Structure formats: structure tokens, C-alpha cells
Amino acid sequence: MAKKPGIPKGTRDFTPQEVNKRNYIMETIKQQFQLYGFQPIETPSFENSETLMGKYGDEGDRLIFKILNSGDYLRKASEEHLRSKDSNALVSQISEKALRYDLTVPFARYVVMHQNEIDLPFKRYQIQPVWRADRPQKGRFREFYQCDADVVGSDSLWQEVEFVQLYDAVFNDLQLNGVTIKINNRKVLAGLAEIIGAADKLIDFTVALDKLDKIGEEGVKNEMLQNGISEAAIEKIQPLFSFEGSNQERLERLAVMLKDSETGLQGVEELKFIVEKVEKLGTKAARIAIDVTLARGLNYYTGAIFEVAAPKGVAMGSIGGGGRYDDLTGIFGLKGVSGVGISFGLDRIYLVLEELGLFPESVVEQTKVLILNFGESEAFYGMQLLQDLRSAGVKAELYPDAAKMKKQMNYANKRDVPFVVLAGTQEMNDGTYTLKNMRNGEQETLSLEGILEKM
Amino acid sequence: MAKKPGIPKGTRDFTPQEVNKRNYIMETIKQQFQLYGFQPIETPSFENSETLMGKYGDEGDRLIFKILNSGDYLRKASEEHLRSKDSNALVSQISEKALRYDLTVPFARYVVMHQNEIDLPFKRYQIQPVWRADRPQKGRFREFYQCDADVVGSDSLWQEVEFVQLYDAVFNDLQLNGVTIKINNRKVLAGLAEIIGAADKLIDFTVALDKLDKIGEEGVKNEMLQNGISEAAIEKIQPLFSFEGSNQERLERLAVMLKDSETGLQGVEELKFIVEKVEKLGTKAARIAIDVTLARGLNYYTGAIFEVAAPKGVAMGSIGGGGRYDDLTGIFGLKGVSGVGISFGLDRIYLVLEELGLFPESVVEQTKVLILNFGESEAFYGMQLLQDLRSAGVKAELYPDAAKMKKQMNYANKRDVPFVVLAGTQEMNDGTYTLKNMRNGEQETLSLEGILEKM
Numbered sequence: 001m002a003k004k005p006g007i008p009k010g011t012r013d014f015t016p017q018e019v020n021k022r023n024y025i026m027e028t029i030k031q032q033f034q035l036y037g038f039q040p041i042e043t044p045s046f047e048n049s050e051t052l053m054g055k056y057g058d059e060g061d062r063l064i065f066k067i068l069n070s071g072d073y074l075r076k077a078s079e080e081h082l083r084s085k086d087s088n089a090l091v092s093q094i095s096e097k098a099l100r101y102d103l104t105v106p107f108a109r110y111v112v113m114h115q116n117e118i119d120l121p122f123k124r125y126q127i128q129p130v131w132r133a134d135r136p137q138k139g140r141f142r143e144f145y146q147c148d149a150d151v152v153g154s155d156s157l158w159q160e161v162e163f164v165q166l167y168d169a170v171f172n173d174l175q176l177n178g179v180t181i182k183i184n185n186r187k188v189l190a191g192l193a194e195i196i197g198a199a200d201k202l203i204d205f206t207v208a209l210d211k212l213d214k215i216g217e218e219g220v221k222n223e224m225l226q227n228g229i230s231e232a233a234i235e236k237i238q239p240l241f242s243f244e245g246s247n248q249e250r251l252e253r254l255a256v257m258l259k260d261s262e263t264g265l266q267g268v269e270e271l272k273f274i275v276e277k278v279e280k281l282g283t284k285a286a287r288i289a290i291d292v293t294l295a296r297g298l299n300y301y302t303g304a305i306f307e308v309a310a311p312k313g314v315a316m317g318s319i320g321g322g323g324r325y326d327d328l329t330g331i332f333g334l335k336g337v338s339g340v341g342i343s344f345g346l347d348r349i350y351l352v353l354e355e356l357g358l359f360p361e362s363v364v365e366q367t368k369v370l371i372l373n374f375g376e377s378e379a380f381y382g383m384q385l386l387q388d389l390r391s392a393g394v395k396a397e398l399y400p401d402a403a404k405m406k407k408q409m410n411y412a413n414k415r416d417v418p419f420v421v422l423a424g425t426q427e428m429n430d431g432t433y434t435l436k437n438m439r440n441g442e443q444e445t446l447s448l449e450g451i452l453e454k455m
Numbered sequence: 456m457a458k459k460p461g462i463p464k465g466t467r468d469f470t471p472q473e474v475n476k477r478n479y480i481m482e483t484i485k486q487q488f489q490l491y492g493f494q495p496i497e498t499p500s501f502e503n504s505e506t507l508m509g510k511y512g513d514e515g516d517r518l519i520f521k522i523l524n525s526g527d528y529l530r531k532a533s534e535e536h537l538r539s540k541d542s543n544a545l546v547s548q549i550s551e552k553a554l555r556y557d558l559t560v561p562f563a564r565y566v567v568m569h570q571n572e573i574d575l576p577f578k579r580y581q582i583q584p585v586w587r588a589d590r591p592q593k594g595r596f597r598e599f600y601q602c603d604a605d606v607v608g609s610d611s612l613w614q615e616v617e618f619v620q621l622y623d624a625v626f627n628d629l630q631l632n633g634v635t636i637k638i639n640n641r642k643v644l645a646g647l648a649e650i651i652g653a654a655d656k657l658i659d660f661t662v663a664l665d666k667l668d669k670i671g672e673e674g675v676k677n678e679m680l681q682n683g684i685s686e687a688a689i690e691k692i693q694p695l696f697s698f699e700g701s702n703q704e705r706l707e708r709l710a711v712m713l714k715d716s717e718t719g720l721q722g723v724e725e726l727k728f729i730v731e732k733v734e735k736l737g738t739k740a741a742r743i744a745i746d747v748t749l750a751r752g753l754n755y756y757t758g759a760i761f762e763v764a765a766p767k768g769v770a771m772g773s774i775g776g777g778g779r780y781d782d783l784t785g786i787f788g789l790k791g792v793s794g795v796g797i798s799f800g801l802d803r804i805y806l807v808l809e810e811l812g813l814f815p816e817s818v819v820e821q822t823k824v825l826i827l828n829f830g831e832s833e834a835f836y837g838m839q840l841l842q843d844l845r846s847a848g849v850k851a852e853l854y855p856d857a858a859k860m861k862k863q864m865n866y867a868n869k870r871d872v873p874f875v876v877l878a879g880t881q882e883m884n885d886g887t888y889t890l891k892n893m894r895n896g897e898q899e900t901l902s903l904e905g906i907l908e909k910m
Contacts, residue, residue, distance in 0.1 A: 018496040032845075042474050086529070
């Protein structure tokens with residue numbers, strides 16, 4: 001009993017300040033999602049295990065939280081597996097449900113289940129927590145929110161253009177200037193692998209290239225050599241290792257390098273469409289930058305790949321990402337539905353805004369008026385003002401007990417309440433209220449209407 | 456693969472319409488919580504099992520969803536328990552975490568863990584899902600939201616007064632008139648049990664009394680007799696079986712009945728304070744009514760007990776409830792912290808608003824303008840308007856593909872979009888846009904600024 005309680009590792013309590021700041025980010029994202037025509041859906045926190053298992057690779061399967069069946073869950077369990085303590089084999093016998101690992105697979109499941117009610121293209125957003133049994137570390141949690149917007153049922157590249165604009169609009173609303181939206185295309189990567197004769201090694205090739213930032217040119221080349229890509233082949237992509245210049249120049253250089261790859265050139269065309277449209281229409285807080293080393297989530301992206309980098313000077317991984325996947329719902333038997341989507345990294349955006357001091361003060365603003373309590377009849381008199389303040393949309397409270405004045409003032413100070421109201425016998429006789437400004441100590445005595453007007 | 460996917464029983468997908476309606480209710484509640492000075496907290500979806508187990512009785516323990524440990528969870532399991540398939544004994548060996556069952560116990564845990572950062576009285580609200588392995592049935596789900604507001608650290612009865620006002624404010628905002636807020640007091644029930652010499656049978660007594668609505672006077676009396684309460688004793692509480700009249704009259708009658716019980720009279724005094732203050736200050740959508748049969752959650756309520764009934768004519772159980780509990784945090788070793796709180800039943804309020812047609816139309820309003828797509832350059836021209844519409848806060852979309860006109864108009868109709876914009880070569884040359892009102896078919900050709908003004 002007396003043992004101090006704790007919470008599971010990798011999970012968090014959120015204090016009022018933190019909830020308010022997180023809500024500010026989520027509400028900003030939500031508003032733009034809606035302006036862009038996305039509609040909200042919500043799916044259950046847990047899904048049937050068969051919906052989730054096998055969708056995220058072996059590592060993913062391992063990281064999915066499984067829920068124990070209710071009741072006598074061992075009744076039907078295999079005696080042999082119990083005897084041999086075969087945890088793996090036993091899981092599906094004692095657990096039928098699992099916590100959501102991301103929002104994409106449940107969305108695909110949703111589209112398939114609701115296909116008769118949905119008009120394609122279907123633009124949905126979803127802001128819900130997900131759970132992963134990952135080893136917790138700084139900035140990595142076992143429970144965290146994902147904020148996703150996806151369109152299914154449209155191959156149009158205008159979607160990609162709009163997603164870049166959507167990122168820009170959100171970061172502009174958050175006053176987070178200097179964000180870079182990096183863009184690449186799976187077909188460009190496939191084309192590059194093709195022209196160096198490593199089409200079968202696309203994943204190895206791109207995984208190595210993706211590390212350019214971290215391990216440098218030599219490191220990447222060594223890794224490619226180790227993966228059986230020849231020196232002559234690597235030579236052909238030499239320009240990638242010093243890929244500077246404007247987006248226009250990068251596109252031109254890529255077109256030259258990829259002139260013998262049909263797939264590669266198509267990727268360049270797609271990149272070109274998106275980048276040109278975005279640049280012509282203009283952005284506010286963000287700029288778009290082609291980054292051929294970007295290989296994020298290559299396992300299922302088939303076209304555009306996005307990743308958002310925080311402003312220079314802020315040490316933070318990507319604060320968002322996404323891309324196009326041609327066959328989202330195929331895993332649930334509905335073929336030929338293309339999708340494209342982006343995600344906002346709530347926890348990281350939070351840290352960036354905190355670091356740059358970008359949370360508006362109003363976000364953590366709480367009670368504006370505290371009515372002091374000098375006894376039952378005074379409190380009743382105060383309650384009449386309180387009602388009217390709240391009806392007028394002013395956050396207000398009555399101190400609940402007729403405690404010592406000092407204690408009540410302390411409470412107001414600690415909670416940073418800007419105004420307190422004092423109403424004793426004098427005020428009650430006069431039909432007035434005394435308003436004290438806690439910032440500058442000024443006091444004035446006003447009628448009820450006077451206080452309302454003042455607030 | 457081709458197997459049609461499903462979701463676990465007792466869980467739900469929420470469509471855009473449903474999410475918007477649910478959010479409307481939750482935002483309304485949240486706004487009033489904030490006006491009343493409550494601050495939001497959030498706690499993890501799963502807690503350490505020891506935090507939850509044993510807090511809700513045996514039945515509760517059974518209904519808590521347990522999460523299987525990750526990795527080789529059987530490694531440390533007792534071979535004997537595995538052999539004997541002892542599901543109960545094995546649980547704690549293979550599962551250390553469990554899904555939140557309500558918001559009250561996690562709140563108590565939060566208060567104890569954060570006691571050094573919290574200034575009492577602490578007014579918190581929390582709107583999060585909870586999970587129960589209950590048998591699903593109409594209106595009962597395995598995952599559902601709770602919307603709770605509680606104050607800890609204040610014995611003041613003004614809290615109870617404010618909670619009644621808070622209920623009234625929320626239901627007034629939701630335009631749900633005719634709600635009844637029933638109120639009772641544990642001390643009144645204890646006093647009644649005392650005067651009939653059944654103080655040791657308080658629970659049996661109140662459980663029986665609580666059924667008056669369902670099984671009638673005779674049924675209740677029979678149940679009491681079966682529980683060993685004498686006929687002479689039951690005679691003493693005869694007035695309860697036809698407990699009519701105003702709150703004032705009820706209070707007077709209770710005071711007479713309870714004249715020999717100190718506890719009972721204190722309960723009457725508390726009821727009187729709350730009811731008088733509420734009635735003097737006035738309510739809008741709700742009325743308060745003393746109901747001595749109300750025994751909800753008696754296991755932990757120690758003072759006021761609340762329950763909210765939907766307007767007459769709507770067949771629905773309670774749409775909210777709450778009460779005072781004197782020792783919320785004692786279970787985690789922090790003694791003497793009194794609490795009082797209320798809860799809103801989101802799912803039931805939803806059904807009531809739906810039945811009475813009280814959801815405002817604006818709640819489900821989605822995209823206002825759809826810009827039709829006649830090809831790349833036309834779309835680009837449309838995008839310029841689109842950007843400005845969104846910047847002006849108008850929900851707008853571009854049809855992503857240059858599909859047949861009919862298909863695009865169909866999409867607009869199905870999604871109930873009120874305006875479409877047509878811009879072809881003519882408009883592009885003139886620098887105009889043609890706006891079509893989908894409701895009445897009217898068309899007019901306007902400049903970009905003209906459209907913005909119109910919206």
C-alpha cells in the first residue's frame with residue numbers, strides 16, 4: 001500500500017501545461033487537415049492480431065503489444081507448447097488482440113471494411129496514440145501519438161503538391177520558420193540501382209546511400225562494396241556524393257544520370273512536377289529540397305518520399321515524413337487502391353517549439369479570475385459574479401474554502417491567476433466587487449457589470 | 456489474404472460524421488471544464504498491473520485487459536502453473552501491465568506521484584478512453600471514452616454546487632433541456648439504515664432501495680425482508696416509498712425521519728446547502744432533484760451522490776454521475792485527501808442528441824468549395840484560388856484528376872459540397888472563376904477576390 005506508485009517505462013503522465021501545449025500543436029494540425037478537405041476517422045486501440053501481425057516485418061511483430069485473452073485463457077493452450085515454454089508458438093493461443101502499432105494498417109483495414117460507404121478519392125486524417133514495445137530512450141516512447149493525413153484512390157501528383165503545402169501551412173501556423181521538406185522518389189532510387197547494375201540490390205543500395213550524412217562518402221562507398229556493388233558501378237553515381245545546387249539543377253543532373261532508365265526518368269518527371277508547382281505557388285515557412293539520399297520506409301513507398309527537417313541549428317531528427325504507396329489495401333484483399341500520405345511527429349515538434357520558445361503564452365493561460373472566499377454569504381455573493389463571468393467566456397473560480405486570506409492569495413500567485421475579486425460586507429452592501437490586478441497590485445471597486453466589461 | 460477483415464467485438468470504427476459529432480460533445484464539455492477552472496491531465500493507456508488490480512473488486516479485476524509481457528514471456532513462468540493450466544496464478548507471471556479501466560484510479564495515482572508539483576485544491580479534467588472486457592451489448596463497449604472532472608483537497612460543499620452548475624452549463628450548451636440532476640447523500644442512506652437498526656446492512660439496504668423504480672414498493676420490501684430487515688424497521692421508512700413534493704418538502708420530511716441519527720442529519724444539512732444554493736443561483740437546462748433511492752457507486756462515495764437523467768420521453772439510462780469520496784489517494788499511501796467529481800457519459804449523450812436531432816448542422820459541415828480539374832494548367836490556375844481560400848479559413852479542395860465532368864460533379868454531390876468552382880480557358884484568359892451554387896444551381900463569374908469575398 002505505502003509503496004510509491006509508478007508508471008510503466010516508456011509511458012508518460014502529461015501535466016496540464018504539457019496537455020495544453022500538445023493540444024495546441026494537435027489543434028493546429030487538425031485545423032489545416034480540415035481546411036485541406038481531410039475528414040477525421042478513428043479506429044479501435046486494439047485490433048484482431050491477424051490484422052496487424054506480418055504487416056511490419058519480424059521486428060515489427062516482436063514490438064506489437066499483445067493482449068491476453070480474458071477468462072481461462074490457458075484452457076485451449078497446447079500442452080506441448082506449455083511444457084516446452086514455447087513463448088512464440090503459444091502467443092496466438094492465448095492472445096487474439098493487439099494494440100495498434102501505427103495508423104496506416106488500421107486505415108487500410110478501415111478502407112476495405114467501409115469500401116461501400118466511401119467515395120474515392122477519400123481524404124482522411126487520424127490523430128490517435130499508437131504503442132510499440134521498443135526499448136525506451138530519449139525521445140522514444142512506448143505510447144505516442146501519430147498525426148496522419150492520407151488520400152486513397154487518386155494517382156494525381158497534385159496530392160503530393162498539396163501535402164507539401166499542408167506541411168508548409170501547419171509549420172507556418174506554428175511559427176516554425178526555416179523548415180526543410182526533403183523530397184525523393186522511389187523510382188529515382190530504382191533507376192539509380194538499375195543503371196549501376198544493382199537493381200536486385202535496391203534496398204542495400206539505398207540503405208547505404210541513406211547514411212551519407214552520418215558516415216560520409218567513403219563510408220557509403222565501403223558499405224556498397226561490401227554489398228557486392230562494383231567500383232565501376234559506384235563511379236557512375238559519383239555526382240550523388242556532392243549533390244549541390246538548386247532543385248532545378250539537381251533535376252537536370254539526375255535526368256542526365258538516369259537517361260538510360262525509363263523508371264528513373266519517370267521518377268525525375270514526378271519530382272519535377274511536384275517541385276515546380278510547389279515553387280511557383282510559393283511557400284511560407286518551409287522550402288522544398290530534393291534529397292536523393294532519402295530512402296525512408298522504402299519497403300512500401302512506391303513514388304514520392306517526404307521527410308521534414310527542423311530549422312537549421314535545432315538538433316532534432318525528422319519532424320515529419322510520408323510518401324506514396326501504390327497498394328495500401330492489397331494486404332486486405334482490395335487491389336489497385338493507391339495512397340499517399342504524410343505524418344507529423346508530435347513529440348519532436350513539441351521539443352522544437354519548446355527549444356525555440358514558440359509556444360504562445362495564451363496556450364498555457366488558465367484561470368483568469370479567482371474569487372476569494374470570506375464565508376458562506378460572501379461566497380454566495382461571489383458566485384453570482386462567477387456565473388456571469390463564465391457565461392461571458394471568462395475562466396473563473398471561487399476559492400472553495402473560507403481559508404486565511406494569505407493562503408488564498410498564495411494559491412492565486414502559484415497558479416499565476418492575473419485577477420482576484422474581493423467581496424466582503426462593504427461590497428455586498430454597496431452591490432460592488434473589488435478587483436485586484438495581481439500583476440501590478442492595483443485595486444478598483446466596480447459593479448458586476450463593470451467587472452464583466454473589464455474582463 | 457482475401458479474408459474480409461474485422462474488428463474485435465465491443466470495439467468501433469468511427470466514421471468522419473461520427474468523429475465530428477463526438478468531438479462536438481467533447482469540445483463542449485472541455486470548454487466548460489476550462490471555464491470552471493479545471494486543468495487537463497493525461498495518463499498512459501496502460502498502467503502497472505499492481506496499480507489497477509484490487510481496486511475495482513473481483514469482478515473489476517476480471518474485466519481488466521492484461522497485456523502480455525514482451526519477448527520470451529514464458530521464461531520465468533512457474534512450470535507447475537503451466538502444467539496445471541492455472542490461468543489465474545499465471546497472469547502475474549506473464550503480464551505486468553494492464554489497460555486503464557477508468558480514469559479515477561489513474562488520477563489518484565497521478566496525484567500521489569505528482570504531489571510535490573500540485574497545489575491543492577487541484578481541479579483536473581481528463582477525457583480519455585478506457586477499456587473493459589465486459590460482455591458487449593447494446594450501448595456497452597469494450598473501449599469507450601470517459602469525461603471526468605474532479606477536485607481533490609477541498610471539503611467545501613461549494614464544489615458540489617459548482618458541479619451541478621457545470622452539468623447545467625454543458626447540457627445548456629448542448630441545447631439538451633429538461634435534464635434532471637438527481638442528488639443524494641451517503642450520510643442520509645447511512646442514517647436511514649441506522650434508524651431502522653440495519654447499519655450493518657447498509658449496502659443490502661441501499662441496493663434494495665435503489666431498485667424502487669424497477670421492482671416497485673412490494674419488490675423492495677420483499678428484498679429487504681429477505682436480507683433480514685424486520686417489518687417494523689421497514690415501517691419506519693415507509694415515507695420513502697411515496698417520496699413526492701419539492702426539494703424543500705423532501706428535506707423537511709427527511710429531517711423528521713432522521714431526527715435520531717446524527718450522521719443522517721448531517722447528510723440532510725449537506726443536501727440542503729447544495730440544493731438551496733443551486734436553486735437560488737438558478738439553472739438553465741437542468742433541474743436538481745433529491746432522490747433518496749440513488750445509491751450509485753456506494754462503495755466509495757462518502758458524501759454527495761449525483762446522477763443525471765435524460766429529458767423525459769427519452770429512454771436512456773443515466774447520462775452522467777459522480778459524487779464525493781473522502782479518501783481518494785489512500786490506496787496509494789497518501790491519506791486525508793478528499794475528492795469530489797463528476798463524469799459525462801459520452802456515448803449515451805450522443806444517442807440522446809441524435810434521437811432529439813440536436814446536433815447542429817455545422818458540426819458535420821465539411822468541404823465548402825470543390826475546384827474542378829480540367830487539366831494541368833487549369834488545375835494550377837485553380838490552385839491559386841485554393842491557396843487563398845484556405846488562408847481565409849475556407850475548407851476547400853481541388854478534384855485531383857482531370858476526370859470526366861460528370862464524375863467530378865458526382866463527387867461534389869455525394870459529399871454534399873455546397874459550391875464548385877469551374878475555371879477553363881475562358882476564365883484563365885479573363886482572370887476569373889465561375890462559381891456554381893450546388894444547392895440552387897446558380898452560376899456567376901467572379902474575380903479571385905470576388906470569390907473570396909463571397910465565401
